[in-house]
Each structure stands twice: as structure tokens, then as C-alpha cells.
Amino acid sequence: MSDWDLMMPGMGLTSIGLGGVILTYLGIANTFLTGMQALSGLTMLIGMVFLAAGILSGGVSTSPRAKATTLVIFGIAGSVAGYAISLNTVITSLPRFVGLLIIIIIPTVVIAFSSMKAQKYFKPIAVIFVAAMAVGIGSFTAFGFMGPGAQFSLHPLNETNATQTAAQTLPTAPVITVSIPVNASIKGNPNFTPNTVTVPKGDIIKWTNNDTVPHTVTNAPDGAIFDSNLISAGKTYSLDTSKLNGTEYDYMCTVHPFMTGKIIITQPLFANVTISKGASTQSAGQKYFDPASLSVKVGTTVIWTNQDSASHTVTSGDPSAGPSGTFDSNLIKPGNTFKHAFTTAGTTSYFCTVHPWMTGKVIVG
DSSP states (O other), X not given: OOOHHHHHHHHHHHHHHHHHHHHHHHTSSOTGGGTOHHHHHHHHHHXXXXXXXXXXXXXXXXXXXXXXXXXXXXXXXXXXXHHHHHHOSSOTTHHHHHHHHHHHHHHHHHHHHHHHHOGGGHHHHHHHHHHHHHHHHHHHXXXXXXXXXXXXXXXXXXXXXXXXXXXXXXXXXXXXXXXXXXXXXXXXXXXXXXXXXXXXXXXXXXXXXOSSSOBOOEETTTOSXXXXXXXXXXXXXXXXXXXXXXXXXXXXXXXXXXXXXXXXEEOOEEEEEEEOTTTTSOOTTOOSEESSEEEEOTTEEXXXXXXXXXXXXXXEXXXXXXXXXXXXXXXXXXXXXXXXXXXXXXXXXXXXSSSXXXXXXXXXX
């Protein structure tokens, strides 16, 4: 008969350890990244030893019924596991997770068997296997922190790496910011601020997690179009809207599904300014920038086209004070263009650094 005095603590410790491992690989808790992976593994190992010892307290059953039951259990578990693995396209750390379980299971079986059949050698065997498993998991952890690449790491790809990689490839475009405020994880509090954001196609939306817990920005309902993965406290996620084909997108936080928001994509606004023919010659009645004063809405991209035979610049500032640093086209050759998006209200003066009498301004309202 089974020994419930061993099975009860065994089931509890196994559940706690397995829970830590599962939470890690689901990305809900960065257990492995905060130094708790060895503790989770050891807790699971010790729990399985107690559990196995309790189950095998009366000896290993060799009856046909016991064998058939074992085969059925392994068949069901293997089928479910095989089906789950075949559907996996995202969790690249799954093979390492399986390897970790093997590291735990083999010592567990050996220790449990020795506790029943070779009690004289139980203590040294247990010490050797527990120490070996701790060294193995610790080594993998160390390689994960110090190794030159992800292939040496047990750690799942986290949201910080994903955000940094994406940020390196984002084009230069106006950035619209959205905040995840403090305590957004509490139902009823503001979650995304602003909750609905309207941007011209091509702009970049940047979410900053100002809360103390991780969140995601995932298009509803399945994240097929965009998904930030976990955004840790203080981290950001950027979305390039030039790659979106629709006009409206609902999104949510998969960790806190009551947190929802909306993106509305509009067609970008454009306005044109011509650098007139003969602008390189200062004379009465000559048009330089046409129009010299342009009024546009916030979010408008102004395009300057050089129709003169000489090169010019479009540089923010004025001839007396010099460039302001807001934008500078460098030399625009004849027939070429320069564009700049105006995302905030106000008046911006500009001039040509080659021909300082050429001045203009953009009024953004």
C-alpha cells in the first residue's frame, strides 16, 4: 500500500516546483532570470522523490493490471505532449525545457529506487545525484547569463531583447507615445493613456510601461498582427504603423485582459512647397519658397521640391541666429525632394544655408 505520509508532502513540493518551472516558460514570471531556477528544480526533484517513495512504499507492482495502467498513462501523456509540441511555433526554449525535466526525472527515479531496494547506499546516491543536478542546472544558468548568444541560454527570449532588436530596424518617423499608468493592472483603473490613439499611417506608436508589473500590447483576439510579448516595468514597445494594412485595431494586455485599447490609422497628410526656379539669385519679385508661409494641421508631412538649377537646403532656424536643430535637409540637388513631419503645434521658421535670403515658415495648428 502507498504511504500517504510521504505522498502528501511529495505532491505539495512537486506542485510548487513544477509551478515555478511552468510560470517561467509561459513568460508570466521571470523565475529563471531572477536566480530561482535552481530552487524550482530542486523543489520539484525533492517532491518527486517523496512522491515516488510514497507510491512505491509497498513495492513495485508487477501485475498485468498495473502494467496496463502504466502503459495507458504513458500513452495518454505521450500523445498529448506530442500533439502540443507539433503545434508549437513560438516557444523556442521547449527542447531545453524537456532537457531540464530529464535532468530532474532521472535522479528522481534512481533515488526513489535506491530508497526501496538499496537502502544501505541511499544516502550517498541521493547526495551525489542532488549535487550533480544542482551543478548541472547552475552551469546552464551561468552559461545563460555569460554566454555569447541565445543558443547557450535556458532563458526564454524576453521582451527587452525583442524591443531593442525591433527598435534598431524602425524607420525614422514621428513617434506617438502611449503610457501604461501605475496600477493599470487593477481592474477599474485607467489602463492605456490615451485609450484610443489616432495616427497617420507610417507613424510609430511607442508604449511605455509605467506600472510596476509586466503588461503586453497584443492585437485582439489572437495577436496575429502585432504582439509586444511581456513589457517589463519601465520598458517600452514600438509599433511601425507603415506595416499595418487596416484602419482600426483593438488591442489588449494578455496578462490583464480587461485592459483594452484601440488604434485608428488614418491616411497621412501631405503639403507641398516648391523651391522656385531662379531662387539662387536674389532679386525683387523673385519667389524663393512657394508658398513662403504654409499653414498645416498637426501630423502633416511637408515636402519641399527643388525646381531650381542650383542646390539648396531647408534648415530650421533663421539666417541671423543660425540653425535651430529641428531639421536640416543638407543639400537638395535639382529635381530632388526633402520631407519633414510636423507633430506639434507651433511656428517653425527655416532658410537655405547656401542662400540665406531664402526664408520661409510652417505654421502648425
